[in-house]
Amino acid sequence: MATSLKLPPQLKSRVVTAAKGAGKSPHAFMVEAIEQQVAQVERRQRFIEEALAAEREALETGKGFNADEVHEAMAARAQGGRTQRLKARPWRK
Structure with missing residues (x-):
C-alpha cells in the first residue's frame, strides 16, 4: 500500500540527517520508526487489557x-x- 507522508521541512531535514547517521535511507528510517511506534502502542494496549483482566479476576474471585x-x-x-x-x-x- 502506497502512502504519502508530508513532513515539515525542518523535520524532513532531521530525518535525512538521522537516517544517514544510522546508515539507512530516509524511507527505511521512517518505516522503522513507524513500526517501533506501532509496536509500542500495541504493547501498551496489551498491558492495559491484561491489567483489566487481572482486576476482573481479583474482583470475581x-x-x-x-x-x-x-x-x-x-x-x-x-x-x-x-x-x-x-x-x-x-x-x-
Whole structure:
C-alpha cells in the first residue's frame, strides 16, 4: 500500500540527517520508526487489557497477593535469589 507522508521541512531535514547517521535511507528510517511506534502502542494496549483482566479476576474471585510479599520476592529475585511461588489469598471480609 502506497502512502504519502508530508513532513515539515525542518523535520524532513532531521530525518535525512538521522537516517544517514544510522546508515539507512530516509524511507527505511521512517518505516522503522513507524513500526517501533506501532509496536509500542500495541504493547501498551496489551498491558492495559491484561491489567483489566487481572482486576476482573481479583474482583470475581476475591483473591489477591500481599503487596509486601510481592515486593520482597521481586527484590530477592533481582538480587539473584530464589523465592517460593506466591499464592493468591482471599482479601474480602
